[in-house]
Amino acid sequence: MREITLSQAVNEAIAEEMRRDPTVFLLGEDVAEAGTPFKVLSGLVEEFGTQRVIDTPISEPGFMGLAVGAAMTGARPIVDLMFGDFIFLVMDQLCNQAAKIHYMSGGKLNVPLVLRTNMGATRRSAAQHSQSLQALVAHIPGLKVAMPSSAYEAKGLMKTAIRDNNPVVIFEDKLMYQDKAPVPEEEYLIPFGVANIKREGTDITLIATSSMVQVAEKAAELLAAEGISAEVIDPRTIVPLDEATLLESVRKTSRAIVIDEGHQSYGITAEIASRLNEKAFYHLDAPVLRMGAMDVPVPFSPALEDVTVPTPEGVAANARKLCAGELIHAA
Amino acid sequence: MSPAKKTNSADYLRMYRQMVRIRTFEDNANQLYLSAKMPGLTHMYSGEEAVAVGICEALTDDDRITSTHRGHGHCVAKGADFKQMFCELLGKAEGYCRGKGGSMHIADQSHGNLGANAIVGGSMGIATGSALRAKLMGQDDVTVCFFGDGATAQGLLYEVMNMAALWKLPVIYACENNGYSEYTKTEEIAAGSITARAEAFGIEAHRIDGQDVLAVNELTQKLVARCRKGEGPFFIELETYRYHGHHVGDINRAYYRSKDEEKDWKENRDPIIRFRSWLVEQGIASEEEIEAMNAEVEKDAAEAVAYAEAAPYPDVSEVDMHVYAA
Numbered sequence: 090m091r092e093i094t095l096s097q098a099v100n101e102a103i104a105e106e107m108r109r110d111p112t113v114f115l116l117g118e119d120v121a122e123a124g125t126p127f128k129v130l131s132g133l134v135e136e137f138g139t140q141r142v143i144d145t146p147i148s149e150p151g152f153m154g155l156a157v158g159a160a161m162t163g164a165r166p167i168v169d170l171m172f173g174d175f176i177f178l179v180m181d182q183l184c185n186q187a188a189k190i191h192y193m194s195g196g197k198l199n200v201p202l203v204l205r206t207n208m209g210a211t212r213r214s215a216a217q218h219s220q221s222l223q224a225l226v227a228h229i230p231g232l233k234v235a236m237p238s239s240a241y242e243a244k245g246l247m248k249t250a251i252r253d254n255n256p257v258v259i260f261e262d263k264l265m266y267q268d269k270a271p272v273p274e275e276e277y278l279i280p281f282g283v284a285n286i287k288r289e290g291t292d293i294t295l296i297a298t299s300s301m302v303q304v305a306e307k308a309a310e311l312l313a314a315e316g317i318s319a320e321v322i323d324p325r326t327i328v329p330l331d332e333a334t335l336l337e338s339v340r341k342t343s344r345a346i347v348i349d350e351g352h353q354s355y356g357i358t359a360e361i362a363s364r365l366n367e368k369a370f371y372h373l374d375a376p377v378l379r380m381g382a383m384d385v386p387v388p389f390s391p392a393l394e395d396v397t398v399p400t401p402e403g404v405a406a407n408a409r410k411l412c413a414g415e416l417i418h419a420a
Numbered sequence: 421m422s423p424a425k426k427t428n429s430a431d432y433l434r435m436y437r438q439m440v441r442i443r444t445f446e447d448n449a450n451q452l453y454l455s456a457k458m459p460g461l462t463h464m465y466s467g468e469e470a471v472a473v474g475i476c477e478a479l480t481d482d483d484r485i486t487s488t489h490r491g492h493g494h495c496v497a498k499g500a501d502f503k504q505m506f507c508e509l510l511g512k513a514e515g516y517c518r519g520k521g522g523s524m525h526i527a528d529q530s531h532g533n534l535g536a537n538a539i540v541g542g543s544m545g546i547a548t549g550s551a552l553r554a555k556l557m558g559q560d561d562v563t564v565c566f567f568g569d570g571a572t573a574q575g576l577l578y579e580v581m582n583m584a585a586l587w588k589l590p591v592i593y594a595c596e597n598n599g600y601s602e603y604t605k606t607e608e609i610a611a612g613s614i615t616a617r618a619e620a621f622g623i624e625a626h627r628i629d630g631q632d633v634l635a636v637n638e639l640t641q642k643l644v645a646r647c648r649k650g651e652g653p654f655f656i657e658l659e660t661y662r663y664h665g666h667h668v669g670d671i672n673r674a675y676y677r678s679k680d681e682e683k684d685w686k687e688n689r690d691p692i693i694r695f696r697s698w699l700v701e702q703g704i705a706s707e708e709e710i711e712a713m714n715a716e717v718e719k720d721a722a723e724a725v726a727y728a729e730a731a732p733y734p735d736v737s738e739v740d741m742h743v744y745a746a
Contacts, residue, residue: 114556140556146586151579154545158563159553161534161546162484185539186546193525194535195518196742230743254745 090271096129098240098272099205099261102247103130103167105276107137110165113251116143116152117169125169127207127266153179153204157187157256160202165251170206173260174220179204187256188231203250207263208236209300209350210387210398219387219394221350223298224357226258227327233257233281234327238302240270242325245279253281262300262350282329286338290320293344293408296335296361298324301348301380307401308408317412327357335361336369343374344411348399353381375411380404421634421694424702432704433713435477435633439469439692440714442493444721445502446664449492449509449523453668457729458509462523464664465493470691471596471658472497474636475564478644484532484550484563486543489524490596490662491536494566499531502724513734520734520742532561541567541574544593548580551591551652562590562647564640570601572614578621581653585621590647592640593618593655596630598662603676618655630658631691634698661685 093101107113115133117125121144124131134142145152149170156166170176176183187200208221227234233255237243243261250257287302288309297305302323309319320338324331339345345365349357358379365377383397424432446466452458465472468490476485476497487494495505500516508515509523516528527535534550537543547565554561571577572595584591601609615625626643628635636658643654663686665673699705705713 112557146579146582148579148582150576151545151548151583154576154580155549155552155583158486158534158546158549158551159556160549162550162553164553164556166549181539181542182545186537186542190527190535191745192742193517193521194527194529194742195516195520196745197517197529198527198535199745201745233744 090273092269093240093272094267094269095237095240095243095261096127096266098244099129099247100131100133102244103251104133104136106248106251107133107141112163113165113167114141114143115167115169116145116156118145118147118171120144120169126171127263129266130169149175149178150182153182154186156202157182157190157200160200161190161198165201167203167205167251170204172218173206173208173222174217176206176222176225183226183232183256184229188229191255192231199254200256201254202256203247204256204258205247206258206260208260209262209264210382211394212264213389213391213394215389216386221260221382223260223327223349224351224355227357227360231256232328235259235281236299236325236327237261238299238323238325239265240268240272242279242323244272245277246325249278249281260299265300279325281326282331283325284331284334285323285325286320286334287323288319288321290318290342292318292342292412293346294320294322294338294342295346295348295404295408296322296324297348298327298350298357300350301399304399304401304404305348308404311401311405312408315409317408319408330361332364332368335365339365339369340372343372346378346380346404346407346411348380348404350382350398352384353379354384356381375414378407378411380407421632421698424704429704431477432699435473435637436695436699436710437713437717438473438477438497439633439695440717442469442472442496443692444717445492445496445505448506448721448725450664450668452509452725459511460522461667461669462509463490463667464662465490467663467685467690468493468596468598468630468660470633470636470695471594471630471660474633475594475640477637478640479532479562479564481531482561483644484534484547484561486534486547486563486565487536488543488566488568488571489536489538489540490568491526492523495526495528495533495536498528498533500528500533502720503727506724506728507731510728510731511733512728512731513738514731518734518738541571541576543567544571544574544576544580548584548589548591551584551589552587554590555587560648562592562644562652564592564594566594566596568601569595569597569599569606569610569614572617573601573609578617581618581621581623584653585623588650588652590652592643592647592653595655595657596660597657598660600662600666600677602666603670603673605676614657615655623653623655625655625657627657627659630660631689631694633691633695661689
């Protein structure tokens with residue numbers, strides 16, 4: 090199978106859906122000729138024109154609001170938010186408007202839009218261009234949240250998002266844009282709420298999102314060398330969450346670590362760990378562990394930034410302790 | 421007011437009726453609140469009827485509006501039905517939003533009302549986005565964005581007016597300046613001129629007497645026709661007055677506005693009294709015909725209130741319906 094980058098995968102998904110459905114359009118800062126700073130959208134304006142690939146002023150709440158109104162009245166906008174950190178700027182339009190309109194109208198109005206943005210630290214971009222804010226939006230009923238972990242997922246999830254009749258937020262890991270993965274030439278979609286078992290194992294389950302999937306896979310390699318068999322699961326969408334697949338795995342392995350690049354406190358990892366505790370408690374041989382980013386603003390200095398995010402070695406070390414029955418935290 | 425054009429009698433009478441329907445709706449809503457039959461809180465549109473009716477009578481069902489927390493008037497003016505509105509205010513299953521929205525979120529998709537909004541200025545992006553959709557999809561409908569003077573302090577307005585002007589979108593920004601931003605005089609929250617702000621983006625702006633339904637309607641008709649030809653956006657500041665407080669519980673308001681001021685607006689500038697006198701002077705309707713129309717509207721409202729009071733609440737099983745669309 091051919092291999093393409095995550096960036097090309099996103100581009101292909103959007104182009105295919107724009108060809109299929111004339112109501113799909115893109116808007117955001119420097120999405121047209123510039124193709125975004127990450128060049129993810131290069132070439133789209135040449136094919137679809139400036140009517141459907143719209144460069145906006147630097148007005149995030151404004152163009153997010155425009156997308157909500159366009160979506161409510163029959164279009165399918167894709168909003169490009171240059172950095173995930175800017176999600177704070179669009180919170181009212183996203184969480185008070187888009188997320189609630191279907192419900193507040195008793196099901197009469199739909200808001201079929203996609204907000205594509207990014208996440209991920211260790212790019213030396215400091216505190217306002219490095220955050221992973223998926224927990225913020227996952228907390229709000231009415232929004233769906235997708236977190237592709239490779240080019241394959243990025244394409245299939247994007248196509249599903251564009252066809253969904255709800256507001257969907259997609260967080261792409263900005264460090265993975267140039268990472269290649271096998272992506273079929275023929276069309277495919279990845280349904281929401283279906284986790285992917287990346288690697289089967291019997292001793293411990295590593296549940297990881299987006300950028301952390303490759304961290305978990307590398308940790309599994311390290312553990313395998315020591316005779317520990319780790320299962321790696323990528324939920325692919327946080328909302329909806331494929332709880333059944335996660336529970337089934339944990340009932341089998343009886344141990345789990347949940348890894349996500351958002352801040353550890355009050356995060357995605359806490360939510361998933363808590364569901365495992367509630368629903369698989371009697372199958373557990375060890376506490377479910379959370380591994381998120383440290384609860385500090387992302388620092389600039391490489392020496393500091395690198396210690397804020399989970400690493401394969403860190404995940405493997407924790408997995409080793411859980412499997413050995415060691416207590417991670419002193420009582 | 422300008423002289424009547426004979427062929428427009430039916431339009432004039434419908435405008436009058438719609439204004440009376442709004443006032444009557446609000447009188448009943450206020451009573452429901454005061455008698456503790458209505459949950460939550462609400463914001464009365466009474467006094468501003470000529471704005472909603474003058475504008476909405478220049479629109480078709482395909483044209484969209486976005487509304488505000490003070491939104492009952494826009495909803496009625498855009499063609500909504502009393503029974504479904506009162507049901508919504510009381511949280512009943514037959515309400516426009518199945519009781520999930522209430523007074524501050526009434527939406528009536530069938531008549532192009534994209535909904536009231538409880539965030540001041542929250543619908544400016546939605547209205548402008550609706551206009552962007554019309555342009556992109558080659559549709560000729562126009563969107564009117566209603567908002568108050570208080571909302572002119574929100575930054576979103578300037579972001580979306582900039583884009584609407586850049587892209588010549590078919591949207592009309594209708595600023596209902598009722599003199600008060602909640603409990604504060606507008607002059608204390610708005611520096612400079614409100615229309616000049618729109619003009620700074622190259623948007624043609626008008627300031628008009630919002631108590632004169634004919635003037636509002638004539639201007640809106642012209643601007644809507646020009647929007648359909650691609651000459652939008654436009655901005656209208658409508659000088660008006662809210663008879664009640666900011667919300668129904670805002671009773672003692674002498675600290676921010678005087679009783680004399682309220683009396684002056686009610687007695688000398690009331691949009692319904694003014695238009696009624698004009699209809700009689702012009703020979704379009706007799707006093708008896710007008711009284712009969714008023715009585716009919718009152719009867720409709722009373723029946724709708726009784727219907728809504730007796731109507732069932734949604735089944736609790738509906739609580740998690742409509743979080744996500746299928």
